Amino acid sequence: MTFTRYAIYFAPPAKADWTVFATSWLGWDMESGTQVAHPPVDGVDVAAVTKVPRKYGLHATMKPPFRLRDGQSFEALQQACETLATDQAPVTLDGLEIARLGRFLALRPVGDTAALNALAAACVTELDRFRAPASEGELARRRATNLTPEQDAHLIRWGYPYVLDAFRFHITLSGKLDKPSLAATETALQAHLGPLLPKPFQINDLALMGEAEDGRFHLIHRYALSS
Incomplete structure (x- = not known):
C-alpha cells in the first residue's frame, strides 16, 4: 500500500474491551484497515458525530502527520522509530476519562502527565528530520484558527502548532457538536x-x-517502549 503521509500515534491495545467499543464507535479499525459497524446507541447518530475523526482511527497523536522529506526513506524512518522506542520507557497514568475539549469529546489522561508529555516531545523532535517542510497552503490553513504567537512558532519550527508546551494528549471521539448533541453524546x-x-x-x-x-x-507497525 502506498502512503502519502506518516504519523506517530498511541494506538490503544487492540483486544482491550474499551478499544473494541471505541473502535466500533468511530467505525474505522486502523489496525486491520477495515470499516466496522457502529454500535446502536439510543438518541445518538453515531455515524454523524464521528464522521470527522473516523479516518484517523482510535488514537492519540504523538507526532502529527507529515510528508516524508526528500532524501529520506521509509526504511530509515522505521529504523528511527525503533531506536526512539528503545530509548523510551513505558508510561503509566491513573486512568482515562471522557472529557469535553471545546465542542468535541475525547478521552483525556488522569494523573501526572509529565512522562507522557516528555514522550510526545521526543517523538516530535527526534523524528523531525524525516518531516518535509509545511507548504504555504498548510501554514495558511493552520493560521486561520487564530494561533497564539507560541503556537505559530511551533508551526514554523515543527510543522504543527500544538506540540511541546502546547501538547494535550487526547483520543478524539467526536467531531465538533452543537450543545444538545454534545450533551447527548x-x-x-x-x-x-x-x-x-x-x-x-x-x-x-x-x-x-x-x-x-x-x-x-x-x-x-508497533514499536515497544523498552528503556
Missing part, C-alpha cells in the same frame, strides 16, 4: 464506554501510521 459515552476505561492507563508502545490515498490511516 457525552451521556451515551459515559454509559457505554465509561465503565470500560482502564485504571491504570498504560502506554507500552508507539505506532507508526500511514495515510492511504483515500485519507484513511493504517497501522504499519
